[in-house]
Amino acid sequence: EPSPLTITDISQGQKIAFIGCGNMAKAIINGLVASGWPAKQIIASNPSNDKLIPLANQLAIATTNNNLEAAGFADIIILAVKPQKLTQVCQQLAKVDLSKKLLISVAAGYKSEKIAEHLGQTPPIIRAMPNTPAFIQCGASGLFATSQVNEQHKNITVSIFEAVGKISWVSAESHMDVVTAIAGSSPAYIFLMMQAMIEQAVELGLEQQQAFTLVTQAVSGAAQLAQATPEKSLDTLRKEVTSPGGTTAAAITSLIGNQFESIVKQAVTASVKRGQELG
Ligand code: NAD
Numbered sequence: 001e002p003s004p005l006t007i008t009d010i011s012q013g014q015k016i017a018f019i020g021c022g023n024m025a026k027a028i029i030n031g032l033v034a035s036g037w038p039a040k041q042i043i044a045s046n047p048s049n050d051k052l053i054p055l056a057n058q059l060a061i062a063t064t065n066n067n068l069e070a071a072g073f074a075d076i077i078i079l080a081v082k083p084q085k086l087t088q089v090c091q092q093l094a095k096v097d098l099s100k101k102l103l104i105s106v107a108a109g110y111k112s113e114k115i116a117e118h119l120g121q122t123p124p125i126i127r128a129m130p131n132t133p134a135f136i137q138c139g140a141s142g143l144f145a146t147s148q149v150n151e152q153h154k155n156i157t158v159s160i161f162e163a164v165g166k167i168s169w170v171s172a173e174s175h176m177d178v179v180t181a182i183a184g185s186s187p188a189y190i191f192l193m194m195q196a197m198i199e200q201a202v203e204l205g206l207e208q209q210q211a212f213t214l215v216t217q218a219v220s221g222a223a224q225l226a227q228a229t230p231e232k233s234l235d236t237l238r239k240e241v242t243s244p245g246g247t248t249a250a251a252i253t254s255l256i257g258n259q260f261e262s263i264v265k266q267a268v269t270a271s272v273k274r275g276q277e278l279g
Contacts (some may be wrong), residue, residue: 008170012156014041014079015043015074015075015076016043017077018044019045019067019079020079021045022148024106024132024134026135027054027164028080028106028164029044030134030135032163035164039059040061043061044070045059045065045067045069045070046065052065054121063271067092068092068093068095070167071093072095072096077102077104078106079107083107083109087118093119094118097121098121102123103119104122104127107125107278108180108278110278111279112144112173122148124150126145126153127143128161130161133166135164138165139165140166140168140175141161142167142179142183143158143170144172144175145169154176177276179269180271196214197211270276
């Protein structure tokens with residue numbers, strides 16, 4: 001019986017450079033190394049050393065302050081700077097021959113066409129929208145491939161982002177703004193909701209630590225239950241918690257009465273709109 005492929009086989013000796021090493025790059029690098037991606041095939045570039053030193057020490061990846069050095073080293077270049085910094089970075093990378101490399105941008109909103117324009121060349125570009133739970137390999141990433149991208153590029157991109165969680169391809173670049181609103185950014189909405197529940201529990205007498213444990217476990221459990229029982233709609237799952245006239249019903253009535261669903265939908269739309277502006 002052939003032994004199953006390991007991540008080392010899948011990585012095929014491909015070298016990855018992260019341009020910009022902030023929260024998102026750190027989360028992906030941690031997930032990659034934790035799932036067995038060879039650290040010696042990863043380099044991270046950042047202007048300041050404070051972000052790089054812990055990564056070099058803890059994960060034994062290569063680091064540099066020189067984006068061009070990182071880009072030259074790699075087969076796959078992951079652009080992980082803020083959208084506002086991406087034009088400058090692309091203009092700098094214009095000096096590198098990218099024809100045999102794959103570019104992956106995780107920047108919110110920034111269109112692939114604009115990346116190519118500032119690079120002055122049209123390498124294969126994939127836009128990826130991950131989220132910070134990638135740090136613990138529980139990420140959710142949307143992916144979009146431009147027309148220069150081939151099957152091999154897609155496969156290697158899937159192995160990178162599956163190493164840090166679940167992936168989903170979208171067929172239109174405009175859908176990436178929606179992916180950003182519901183997955184890239186949404187952990188923040190959930191953190192805000194958990195914080196409000198914890199604060200109110202403490203106000204009503206629970207210990208902070210106790211409330212934290214219960215709230216985070218309830219949210220995690222709800223998401224896992226929804227994933228484990230796809231045959232049940234979210235509506236059904238909610239009704240199973242809600243006896244008529246009971247405690248849950250009181251809370252749901254309060255949420256609906258205060259336009260909870262409409263508030264959440266408005267937040268998603270605001271995020272999509274901001275993505276379009278960053279474009
Ligand atoms: P961050 O500010 O934590 O990281 C950006 C890093 O880029 C910083 O360390 C900064 O020093 C570095 N940098 C600045 N200028 C640079 C340059 N010229 N060359 C190289 N590095 C440079 O931001 P982040 O949250 O990691 O976000 C990075 C990108 O990831 C953004 O485009 C964002 O849209 C995207 N993203 C973030 C999340 C998230 O949850 N944070 C999720 C999905 C996508």
